[in-house]
Amino acid sequence: xxxxxxxxxxxxxxxxxxxxxxxxxxxxxxxxxxxxxxxxxxxxxxxxxxxxxxxxxxxxxxxxxxxxxxxxxxxxxxxxxxxxxxxxxxxxxxxxxxxxxxxxxxxxxxxxxxxxxxxxxxxxxxxxxxxxxxxxxxxxxxxxxxxxxxxxxxxxxxxxxxxxxxxxxxxxxxxxxxxxxxxxxxxxxxxxxxxxxxxxxxxxxxxxxxxxxxxxxxxxx
Numbered sequence: 001x002x003x004x005x006x007x008x009x010x011x012x013x014x015x016x017x018x019x020x021x022x023x024x025x026x027x028x029x030x031x032x033x034x035x036x037x038x039x040x041x042x043x044x045x046x047x048x049x050x051x052x053x054x055x056x057x058x059x060x061x062x063x064x065x066x067x068x069x070x071x072x073x074x075x076x077x078x079x080x081x082x083x084x085x086x087x088x089x090x091x092x093x094x095x096x097x098x099x100x101x102x103x104x105x106x107x108x109x110x111x112x113x114x115x116x117x118x119x120x121x122x123x124x125x126x127x128x129x130x131x132x133x134x135x136x137x138x139x140x141x142x143x144x145x146x147x148x149x150x151x152x153x154x155x156x157x158x159x160x161x162x163x164x165x166x167x168x169x170x171x172x173x174x175x176x177x178x179x180x181x182x183x184x185x186x187x188x189x190x191x192x193x194x195x196x197x198x199x200x201x202x203x204x205x206x207x208x209x210x211x212x213x214x215x216x217x218x219x220x221x
Contacts, residue, residue: 080119081219084152085109088161088172097170100163100197104172107205108159115209117216121155149179156219157185163200170194172204176215185218186211 088104090097112118149158158179163172171191175184188211190203 079220080117081216082121082154082156083112083118083159083176084121084155084157085112085159086161088163088174091162091164094165097163097165097197100172100200103197103201104161104163104174104204105159107201108161108174108208111205111209111212115212115216117220118212121152145182149177149182152179155179157215165194168194170197170200172200174204174208176211178219186215 085105085108087101090101109120112120145160149155152158156179158177159174160177161172161174163170165171169191170193171189174188176186177183178185188204188207190200190207192200192203
């Protein structure tokens with residue numbers, strides 16, 4: 001009887017073991033697969049992040065505005081220097097000498113007109129307060145004077161002149177001012193007998209004529 005019992009129960013144990021062992025093996029396999037996937041993801045994640053960062057387009061730099069050339073910049077070497085001659089200032093305000101305001105200016109204009117390296121610019125209808133222009137002995141005109149000169153369209157050089165009587169002597173000064181910088185490029189000073197204003201005009205014309213080649217070189221080199 002015991003043999004039958006042994007014989008009858010042994011197949012049951014075998015079937016029980018056979019039914020349990022596949023499930024245990026499946027569970028272990030899943031755990032191993034999950035672990036392998038986690039390790040693979042952990043290894044691949046840094047490379048994926050680096051790839052995404054490299055794929056981002058570089059920042060576009062802000063556009064740089066192109067430089068606009070100044071209309072008052074240096075001209076071609078062969079082009080004439082554009083000059084405007086203003087009426088001379090009567091520093092002593094003597095009515096008897098008022099005629100020299102335009103007379104001295106005309107002497108300078110004549111010299112420029114005879115030189116091919118210069119072109120005269122008319123101030124036209126532009127009204128400047130000549131009595132308010134500052135006439136100093138410095139190498140540059142003051143900002144207010146420079147601002148007024150800048151209103152003379154097209155001129156590169158402006159001639160500022162003045163004159164006055166000192167006893168029996170009459171003195172005149174002409175300064176050639178660079179409009180853009182306010183620098184006094186050249187200065188012409190002459191004097192003569194107060195009783196002979198025409199002689200003063202001739203002396204100024206001769207002095208200015210001698211300065212013109214140097215003035216042209218300074219403006220075109």
